[in-house]
Every structure is written in structure tokens, then in C-alpha cells.
Amino acid sequence: METFDVAIIGGGPAGSSCAAFCALAGLRTLVIEREKFPREKVCGDCLNPSCWALLEHLGVAQRVRDLPHSKLDSVEFIAIDGHNVVVDLPTGDNCEVSVKRSLFDDLLLTRARDAGADVRERTTVTAVANSNGEKICSHRPVARPDLDAPQGRGYSCAWNIETDGGETFVARILIGADGRNSTVARLRNLLPRPARERVALQAHIPLPRNFGKRIILQFLPEGYSGQAPVNETQLNLCLVGTPPTISRLRKWAERHFEITPDQPWRTITPLARSPVPCARENLLFIGDAARVVEPFTGEGIYYALRSGELAADAITKIIRHADRQSALREFNRACAQMYRGRLWINRLARGAVLWPRVGSLFVRAARIEPAILQLLTAKIVSRQL
Numbered sequence: 001m002e003t004f005d006v007a008i009i010g011g012g013p014a015g016s017s018c019a020a021f022c023a024l025a026g027l028r029t030l031v032i033e034r035e036k037f038p039r040e041k042v043c044g045d046c047l048n049p050s051c052w053a054l055l056e057h058l059g060v061a062q063r064v065r066d067l068p069h070s071k072l073d074s075v076e077f078i079a080i081d082g083h084n085v086v087v088d089l090p091t092g093d094n095c096e097v098s099v100k101r102s103l104f105d106d107l108l109l110t111r112a113r114d115a116g117a118d119v120r121e122r123t124t125v126t127a128v129a130n131s132n133g134e135k136i137c138s139h140r141p142v143a144r145p146d147l148d149a150p151q152g153r154g155y156s157c158a159w160n161i162e163t164d165g166g167e168t169f170v171a172r173i174l175i176g177a178d179g180r181n182s183t184v185a186r187l188r189n190l191l192p193r194p195a196r197e198r199v200a201l202q203a204h205i206p207l208p209r210n211f212g213k214r215i216i217l218q219f220l221p222e223g224y225s226g227q228a229p230v231n232e233t234q235l236n237l238c239l240v241g242t243p244p245t246i247s248r249l250r251k252w253a254e255r256h257f258e259i260t261p262d263q264p265w266r267t268i269t270p271l272a273r274s275p276v277p278c279a280r281e282n283l284l285f286i287g288d289a290a291r292v293v294e295p296f297t298g299e300g301i302y303y304a305l306r307s308g309e310l311a312a313d314a315i316t317k318i319i320r321h322a323d324r325q326s327a328l329r330e331f332n333r334a335c336a337q338m339y340r341g342r343l344w345i346n347r348l349a350r351g352a353v354l355w356p357r358v359g360s361l362f363v364r365a366a367r368i369e370p371a372i373l374q375l376l377t378a379k380i381v382s383r384q385l
């Protein structure tokens, strides 16, 4: 059985960022990922400008810029009755861009692997259980005086991780980075029931002529649609509705974009649920596994990358025998700080999309007073770490 300092379940932006930072800090790092990358993912594919600082920390900002992408110059909000408001986005190197998740996530997972993480793809976690940490110490193959101390405070428990292929792993710290339907949270009985079930569909379709470099957020009677060009030829199209309305939304998209009924769509649900506590003992949650934000705001990847970085910092301290409780308290505080002053925007966005007619009224009001939407958009796309 292989033993690791940290096992990260999920190789999306949260898991890859955490894994890369842990491996760079010299920790024995395992990533277990269900899919084989590159893979697509239900997402609007938009990178909030605040991601750039984190991508610099990871040493991949230039490589992301080198991927096929679109630089986005504005957001157009369209009400149900067709009235619209256009808000400009920041320009320059650190502008908002859209890039396919197949490319972006693969680059991040490769970064984690290159930094020294052991990445197991096509491997699904099926069970996790606590075990006694001292048993783990006897398996450790190489002594590292800087990291391994017999009485270290981080040794109090460890995790046995079982996977679908029958392989098992042991890790001193377990990270749930496995997205909104986190298996780790479910296996620990921590996964909250979704507050109100909605469903999202996503596809890459041919880019309509003259679409430009804008993001469109369009309210529709049945929900909403997000649209953004991801390169010179493709448009990312997202539809968000409820189970009874989603097929009408799909029909709208087929008419509006002249796409055929056999267009393949990716799907995900739920879109909202209560958060899972970020840290308890040697179990931490990051990214969507910890907290799901409203897709409308396009901030999820930022939170995933940042929480991965914060978790890596806490884990490194714990493995290096700093006081575990204070490292965890600091991590919890930093996570709360990351969301502070922003959740009201998220609630506002959620309200607007749950009741698209109210969202549309908001767009109409913003036609008279554009400062409202300019302010909200600026708050979402400009942020300090």
C-alpha cells in the first residue's frame, strides 16, 4: 500500500492547484482523478481576471496565454424582452479570457505532475476511512528529517482510500477537491441536500458570425443562457433551467443558434447547495466541493485555484509539524476572507436567475442607471488576493 503526505481527490482546478503547491513544497502528493484528461466540463470557460495572479504563482500564466483562447471585452446582459445593457470589461494582459476547460484543466494537472505529484487518472474513489497514523509511519520508504518527525503533531490520524480498481492508498491528509457532488463529502456524511434543484446544459457550437468578443448573459422565461467565444471558431453555450424547463431551453437554443437536435450536450446538477465546512481534523475541502457559487458570476475557477493554494499552505504547515489546530483555524479564516463581501453578489445573481423576470427588470433598470451593473461587474472582475 502506498503512503502519501496528502491525497487529493479530484484533478480539477482546485485539486491541481493544491497538488502543484504541495508537491513544490516537497510533500508526497497523490491526485486521484476519475476521468482521463483532457476532458471537457460543464462550465462557461471564462477566467475571471483575478485568476492571473494565482496562475503566476503556479508558474503557468504564460502557458495559459499560449492556449487557444478569446480575450473578452464586454458583458452584454439581455432581458427577456430583448432590452440589453453592455458593460465593458478590463483590458490589458490580465483581462477576462475564455479557454476550453479541456485545455485549461489538462495544463493545470500537467503542472501538478511536473511539480512531482503522483497523478492517477481514470481512478474513482469509492471509500475513505480514518486509520491510526503510527501504522502509516512504518510504511514510509524514505526518512526526511525536515518533514518526518516521530512525534509530529500532524500524525494523529491518517486516511485509507479505496478506489474502483481495487488499489488502496494511505495519506496523512485527505483533500476533497471532487466538485459539487463531492464523493468525499458524501462518504463522510457531510454532503448537504441541494436547496433548490436546477440543471445546466453546456455545449461548444460553431461561433456565430460577428459574435465579437463579448460574453452574453441572457435571461429567458425558462432560465438563462451564457455565451462566450472560446477561440476563433467555437462558442461556449450554457443553458440553466429547472428539470421541467430545460428541454424548452434546449429547443430555444436549437432555433436561436440553428443547431441540430443531435447536438451533444454535457449536463450537471445541482447548481446550488449549502457549503461543507472547509476543514476538520485531517480532512479539508476546496473548490466546488467546499462551496458552490452561482455560475452566473463566473468566479468558480478563481475560488477553486485560491482555495487550493490556501489548503496547500495549511497542509505544508501541518506536515512540517506546526500546530495543526492553528493551521486549520488559519485556513478556515482565509477561506472565509476569500468569500467575505462577495456572497451578497452571489445571492443577488442567484435571485436574478431563479426568477428571470426579476433579473430582466434589473437589466431594464440598468438601462436607465448603468452604474448599477457596472459596479456589480467591476466587483466581480477586479479583486485583490
Ligand SMILES: Cc1cc2nc3c(=O)[nH]c(=O)nc-3n(C[C@H](O)[C@H](O)[C@H](O)COP(=O)(O)OP(=O)(O)OC[C@H]3O[C@@H](n4cnc5c(N)ncnc54)[C@H](O)[C@@H]3O)c2cc1C
Binding pocket: 009, 010, 011, 012, 013, 014, 015, 032, 033, 034, 035, 041, 042, 043, 044, 045, 046, 047, 048, 123, 124, 125, 126, 177, 178, 179, 180, 182, 183, 184, 200, 201, 202, 238, 240, 268, 271, 286, 287, 288, 289, 295, 296, 298, 299, 300, 301, 302, 304
Ligand atoms: C453552467 C456552469 C457555468 C460555469 N461557468 C463558469 C465560468 O465561466 N467561470 C468560472 O470561473 N466558473 C464557472 N463555473 C464554475 C466552475 O465550473 C467550478 O467552480 C469549477 O470547475 C470548480 O473547480 P473544482 O476543481 O472545485 O471542481 P471540478 O472542476 O468539478 O473538478 C472536480 C474533479 O473531481 C473529479 N472527481 C469527482 N468525483 C471523483 C471521485 N469519486 N474520484 C476521483 N475523482 C473525482 C472530477 O472528474 C473532476 O475532474 C460554472 C459552473 C457551471 C455549472
